[in-house]
Amino acid sequence: MAxxxxxxxxxxxxxxxxxxxxxxxxxxxKGNLIYPVSQHIGAPAAPVVAKGDxxxxxxxxxxxxxxxxxxxxxxxxxxxxxIEPHFVSTGAKVNSIVxxxxxxxxEAPGLPIKPFEEMxxxxxxxxxxxxGVVGMGGAGFPTHVKLxxxxxxxxxxxxxxxAECEPYLTSDYRLMVERPEKVVGGLKVVLELxxxxxxxxxxxxxxxxxxxxxxxxxxxxTRIQVKVLxxxxxxxxxxxxIHAVTGRDLNSTMLPADLGCVxxxxxxITSIYDAVILGKPLxxxxxxxxxxxxxxxxxxxxxxxxxxxxxxEAAGGFKTEAKKVISGGPMMGFAMFDLEVPTTKTTSAITCxxxxxxxxxxxxxxxxxxxxxxxxxxxxxxxRLAQFSxxxxxxxxxxxxxxxxxxxxxxxxxxxxxxxxxxxxxNVRRMVMANRKK
Amino acid sequence: xxxxxxxxxSPHIRDKATSSNIMxxxxxxxxxxxxxxxxxxxxxxLVVLLVTIATSVATEYIxxxxxxxxxxxxxxxxxxxxxxxxxxxxxxxxxxMAMLGSIFAVLxxxxxxxxxxxxxxxxxxxxxxxxxxxxxxRMTNYAYDTFTGATPLAVIREGGSIDMFQMVMGxxxxxxxxxxxxxxxxxxxxxxxxxxxxLKIPGTYIVTFAVFMLLFGGHGFDGxxxxxxxxxxxxxxxxxxxxxxYVTSPITPKGQIVYGVILGLLTGIFRCFGPSPxxxxxxxxxxxxxxxxxxxFTIPLAFGKVKEKGGN
Numbered sequence: 118m119a120x121x122x123x124x125x126x127x128x129x130x131x132x133x134x135x136x137x138x139x140x141x142x143x144x145x146x147k148g149n150l151i152y153p154v155s156q157h158i159g160a161p162a163a164p165v166v167a168k169g170d171x172x173x174x175x176x177x178x179x180x181x182x183x184x185x186x187x188x189x190x191x192x193x194x195x196x197x198x199x200i201e202p203h204f205v206s207t208g209a210k211v212n213s214i215v216x217x218x219x220x221x222x223x224e225a226p227g228l229p230i231k232p233f234e235e236m237x238x239x240x241x242x243x244x245x246x247x248x249g250v251v252g253m254g255g256a257g258f259p260t261h262v263k264l265x266x267x268x269x270x271x272x273x274x275x276x277x278x279x280a281e282c283e284p285y286l287t288s289d290y291r292l293m294v295e296r297p298e299k300v301v302g303g304l305k306v307v308l309e310l311x312x313x314x315x316x317x318x319x320x321x322x323x324x325x326x327x328x329x330x331x332x333x334x335x336x337x338x339t340r341i342q343v344k345v346l347x348x349x350x351x352x353x354x355x356x357x358x359i360h361a362v363t364g365r366d367l368n369s370t371m372l373p374a375d376l377g378c379v380x381x382x383x384x385x386i387t388s389i390y391d392a393v394i395l396g397k398p399l400x401x402x403x404x405x406x407x408x409x410x411x412x413x414x415x416x417x418x419x420x421x422x423x424x425x426x427x428x429x430e431a432a433g434g435f436k437t438e439a440k441k442v443i444s445g446g447p448m449m450g451f452a453m454f455d456l457e458v459p460t461t462k463t464t465s466a467i468t469c470x471x472x473x474x475x476x477x478x479x480x481x482x483x484x485x486x487x488x489x490x491x492x493x494x495x496x497x498x499x500x501r502l503a504q505f506s507x508x509x510x511x512x513x514x515x516x517x518x519x520x521x522x523x524x525x526x527x528x529x530x531x532x533x534x535x536x537x538x539x540x541x542x543x544n545v546r547r548m549v550m551a552n553r554k555k
Numbered sequence: 556x557x558x559x560x561x562x563x564x565s566p567h568i569r570d571k572a573t574s575s576n577i578m579x580x581x582x583x584x585x586x587x588x589x590x591x592x593x594x595x596x597x598x599x600x601l602v603v604l605l606v607t608i609a610t611s612v613a614t615e616y617i618x619x620x621x622x623x624x625x626x627x628x629x630x631x632x633x634x635x636x637x638x639x640x641x642x643x644x645x646x647x648x649x650x651x652m653a654m655l656g657s658i659f660a661v662l663x664x665x666x667x668x669x670x671x672x673x674x675x676x677x678x679x680x681x682x683x684x685x686x687x688x689x690x691x692x693r694m695t696n697y698a699y700d701t702f703t704g705a706t707p708l709a710v711i712r713e714g715g716s717i718d719m720f721q722m723v724m725g726x727x728x729x730x731x732x733x734x735x736x737x738x739x740x741x742x743x744x745x746x747x748x749x750x751x752x753x754l755k756i757p758g759t760y761i762v763t764f765a766v767f768m769l770l771f772g773g774h775g776f777d778g779x780x781x782x783x784x785x786x787x788x789x790x791x792x793x794x795x796x797x798x799x800x801y802v803t804s805p806i807t808p809k810g811q812i813v814y815g816v817i818l819g820l821l822t823g824i825f826r827c828f829g830p831s832p833x834x835x836x837x838x839x840x841x842x843x844x845x846x847x848x849x850x851x852f853t854i855p856l857a858f859g860k861v862k863e864k865g866g867n
Contacts, residue, residue, distance in 0.1 A: 368859030
């Protein structure tokens, strides 16, 4: 079978050998757990507990604030200590529920599920909505919204995004190797919603082990196949994934459903399985703690709300000074100014870099070499867009299709003059979006 | 919160390539042709090359020091300009002329317009054309050793015949770095292999020029004439090393093809119908001026966008 791919992209050092062979280990949090009410795209969730209340594992502590929103569940048993604003990994301050862990892990009753065969479409989507599952690849878009397109019969592809093209991340890889039945099971739940769709588990070809295991796991599934993708960043970007597998091209004015596609991340799919089949709300996820600065790179089954500094300690702490600690991977993750932040539904990794390439490479003049053009998977001219950004020329920026940027960072990565192209483009995109809202 | 950690916008990693590495690759790629020139034309050629390189770097250094700007001579771009200009001069050029050309190239064409990345015209070619206009006689004095012949292109123009093998090898009269097509192609192959240049500009340039000469050269499908036109004059050096100059060529992929075609047409027109047998330098600097216009009309369609009627 030919490996599928797209035009553009880059090949950064992937650092996956640091943690790819470390089995998933459950981590029991010691300190307080912090649950921001906004861990997703959409309206913040509304707290349904008060200071002093006792909560149990799997108890709902904040309710969805609308259709495009998602509830939050306690991941430990203990007492609500406060509801107050708290820093999260993106640097923002978000209203959060603080729970003191009593270490008893006393469980609340699960989600009200029926045997799968008896569930209707609405039952399934209702449970996914209730379980708090959101896109766990990073965006945090509520999954039940994604699964409710206008015309479900027009969906002919359900893609499970297991590309994991971000360097250092191995959480999806470990899930595929250790829990393939959950990936297949979760996908079968979603396929139940879309009668005319075929399911594709999409994996980059640098993970032969996972490909083998997943192929074996869906041997007897007529509606599911494994798609092998060429290893290249950003293969896991939604548009690139859809292009590689289906040949359809999505732009910024469309949703995947407009092209007959539903795309869900690997961990999202396993969480759908946990919710619909096992009746477990979303209270934990796999988090990779890796990077050259970490003593013992690990993959943890991490309870939501666990303190990041605590997780790094659990991975042996720093063996050398961490010049930069990133929530997520080095291409699109957020650098954190403080480690006293909680993990959330979208924290796929904590990457601790021993060298900070950004501050160590001084910026020089653009020589118009065109490397950013060759790397741009959206077919843009990042060097020009960055020039328009410096002049705040929003009109030219849009004329040169700047709003199509997916902020993958390839242009900044390849720039020999070390110009922060992606950052300059992001700035103007924010300005244009803000103007549109006016 | 006593010790805040370093933050920055993603991505947090960078490729190893730097602008200096790229410029250094260009210098390496120019060496075969430059070394051939020194062996072919003798020690005078070496003096010219050393003078242009030293003057270019010194001009950049002095200007930047004087203007309190960061000194950028470490990025090799002034070395490239100096070397290219030297290779575009005859070996008989006096030292003061080489110096003057270098100062014009770096000071006027490059620095006064904002330095690296801002010049609207290839500095080396700007310097060459400046000298060409100012000292036409000296610039076309190709005398070397005991030989005082005309360039092969001039010979052909007058209806004479030339030795094809000697011409491709470079054993002819001409500028220091432009006579040996073989040596230039070795350097070009290195740049292609290193990914510094691709075939879009030089490929379309050379093909367009060849087609033009077949149609309008007046020699029909004469293979010898075509090879002479391709290997003669500044075409090879120009197509592989000066038309591909990043700063003064379009960045849009389609624009690069348009640019190559325009270069081929202009060179053909200048060589066939112009007063001089040479046309590459003027074709390139003229096309340099068209670059912003070319880019405006070749904005690529973004991924997933379909062409709208009447728009771009």
